[in-house]
Amino acid sequence: MTESIPDPAENHTLPDGRVISGLNAETTKIVWHEVSESIYLTDLQHLRAGDTVIDIGAHLGLSSLFVSDRVPGVRVIACEPARATYACLARNFADHLPGGIAVNKAVADRPGTAEFTFYPADETMATLQEDEGDDQRNIEAVLTNLGVDAAEQAAYWENFRAEVERYTVPVTTVAELIAEHGVETVDLLKIDVERSELAVLAGVGDENWPRIRNIAVEVHDVDDGLARAVDLLKDKGFQVEYQQQEVFKGGSVYIVLARRD
Numbered sequence: 063m064t065e066s067i068p069d070p071a072e073n074h075t076l077p078d079g080r081v082i083s084g085l086n087a088e089t090t091k092i093v094w095h096e097v098s099e100s101i102y103l104t105d106l107q108h109l110r111a112g113d114t115v116i117d118i119g120a121h122l123g124l125s126s127l128f129v130s131d132r133v134p135g136v137r138v139i140a141c142e143p144a145r146a147t148y149a150c151l152a153r154n155f156a157d158h159l160p161g162g163i164a165v166n167k168a169v170a171d172r173p174g175t176a177e178f179t180f181y182p183a184d185e186t187m188a189t190l191q192e193d194e195g196d197d198q199r200n201i202e203a204v205l206t207n208l209g210v211d212a213a214e215q216a217a218y219w220e221n222f223r224a225e226v227e228r229y230t231v232p233v234t235t236v237a238e239l240i241a242e243h244g245v246e247t248v249d250l251l252k253i254d255v256e257r258s259e260l261a262v263l264a265g266v267g268d269e270n271w272p273r274i275r276n277i278a279v280e281v282h283d284v285d286d287g288l289a290r291a292v293d294l295l296k297d298k299g300f301q302v303e304y305q306q307q308e309v310f311k312g313g314s315v316y317i318v319l320a321r322r323d
Contacts, residue, residue, distance in 0.1 A: 072084055072085065072086075072087065074087050074090045074091070076094055077094070080127075080158060081157075082094075082122060082124070082150075082154055082158075083122065083149070083150040083153040083154050083157075084122050084150055085122075085146055085147060085150060085182075085185050086184075086185065089184060089185065089186060090122065090124075093121060093122065093124050093186065094124050097124045097125050097128045098128065100125070100128075108249075108275075108276065109129070109132075109133045109136060109249055109250060110133060110135075110136075111133065111134060111135025111136065112135060112136070112137070113133070113136050113137065113247070113249035113250070114136070114137045114138075114139070114245050114246075114247060114248055114249055114250075115129055115136050115137065115138050115139070115248075115249060115250045115251075115252065116139045116140075116141075116236065116239060116245075116248055116250070116251050116252070117138060117139070117140040117141065117252050118141050118169045118236070118251070118252065118253045118254070118255060118262055119141070119142070119169075119252075119253060119254035119255040119256070120140035120141055120142045120151055120164075121142060121147060121151070121185070121186060121254070122147065122150045122151055122154055123140055123142075123150075123151045123154045123155055123159065123162070123164070124154075125252060125254075126138045126140050126155075126159060126162060127154065127158055127159055129250070130159050130162070136249075137161070137163075138159060138161075138162040138163065139162075139163045139165065139239060139243055139245075140155070140162060140163065140164055140165065141165045141166075141167055141168070141169050141234070141239070142164070142165070142166065143166065143167055143168035143178055143188075143190075143231040143232075143233075144178070144180050144185060144188045144231075145166075145180075145229070146180070146182075146185065147185050147188070148164065148166045151164050152164045152166075163243065165234070165239070166232070167231065167232045167233060167234045168190055168231050168232070168233045168234070168255075168258075169233070169234055169235060169236060169239070169255065169258075169262050169265065170190065170233050170235065170258055170261040170262060170264075170265055171235065171261040171262070171264035171265040172233070172235060172265065173233055173234050173235055173238055174232075174233050175230050175231065175232055175233060176190050176230070176231060176233050177190070177228055177229070177230055177231075178190055178228065178229060178230070178231040179192050179226060179227070179228050180226070180227040180228070180229070181222060181225070181226060181227075182225045182227065183221050183222045183224065183225060184222055187222075187256055188256065189255070189256035189257060189258065190233075190255070190256075190257075190258045190261075191256065191257040191258050193257055193282075193284060194223075196257065196282060196284050196314055197222075198219060199312075199313055199314060200282075200310065200313040200314060200315055201215070201218065201219060201222065202215060202219075202312070202313075203309075203310055203311065203312035203313030204309055204310065204313065205218060206312065207308060207309050207310075207311055207312070208309065235265030235266075235267070236248075236251070236262060236263075236265050236266045236267070236270065237265055237266060237267035237269075237270055238265075240267075240270050240273065245273070246273065247273050247274075247275060248270075248273050248274040248275065249275050249276060250275070250276045250277075250278065251274055251276070251277045251278070251279075252277075252278045252279075253277070253278070253279040253280065254279075254280045255280075256282070257282045257284060257287070259279050259280065259281050259282070259287070259291060260287060260290060260291060260294075262279075263279070263291065263294060263295075271298045271299070274322075275321070275322050276319075276320065276321050276322070277295065277300065277318075277319070277320040277321075278317065278318075278319055278320075279291065279317075279318045279320075280315060280316070280317055280318075281304070281315070281316050281317075281318050282314045282315055283314045283315075283316060284314055287314075288304065288316050288318070291318055292304060292318060295318065295320040298320075299322065300320035300321060300322055301320065301321050301322070301323070302318065302319070302320045303318075303319050304316050304317060304318040304319065305317060
């Protein structure tokens with residue numbers, strides 16, 4: 063829910079016929095495919111109407127829409143700091159998930175402001191934590207696994223780096239979101255924030271960990287990030303598993319799932 067919704071950049075049609083606001087037709091198509099095949103969204107039998115989902119790094123809101131399709135009546139709070147992407151998220155919620163709450167903020171370990179990096183060529187890689195080496199590694203891994211030749215990979219990388227926008231964004235924490243929205247239980251905490259995932263987890267707050275039932279977090283295994291995330295979640299009482307999807311083989315990206323009994 064927002065006071066004003068900027069005009070979306072483009073309209074794209076999903077396979078189910080819904081018209082979605084997005085920034086790039088190919089990116090929207092890829093993200094919807096990833097959401098539909100996601101290892102943490104295809105098994106939602108433990109969610110039910112009235113449960114709360116907090117979507118950190120919500121992008122266009124496709125994960126939120128998918129969850130609400132599968133489990134009608136869930137409450138969704140979705141955070142997206144990128145200005146252009148948030149405009150699309152807000153429009154998509156207004157059109158397809160009017161009860162959803164769209165928040166134009168980044169999420170980290172403490173509230174305030176931070177410099178944000180946005181890539182118009184691929185808005186899904188926008189981040190609070192720039193790491194050109196990790197970005198290049200993951201782009202090369204994905205394109206190689208998709209069968210893209212070296213020349214096309216080089217062209218994609220140059221295009222990706224050609225336009226970069228940096229600006230200051232407001233930052234909140236999971237603890238603040240829980241308090242501001244009166245959340246009693248977080249039934250699914252989904253995190254996809256391009257190397258800021260440990261900061262997001264650090265901002266949960268000791269008193270809030272018992273409120274969280276399920277976590278699905280994309281982790282970049284940089285500086286032992288995977289081991290640190292797994293150890294943290296186990297210490298908080300979760301059963302934890304992780305895997306790397308085929309498209310990311312050779313890259314740093316893993317999906318970590320954490321559940322309570």
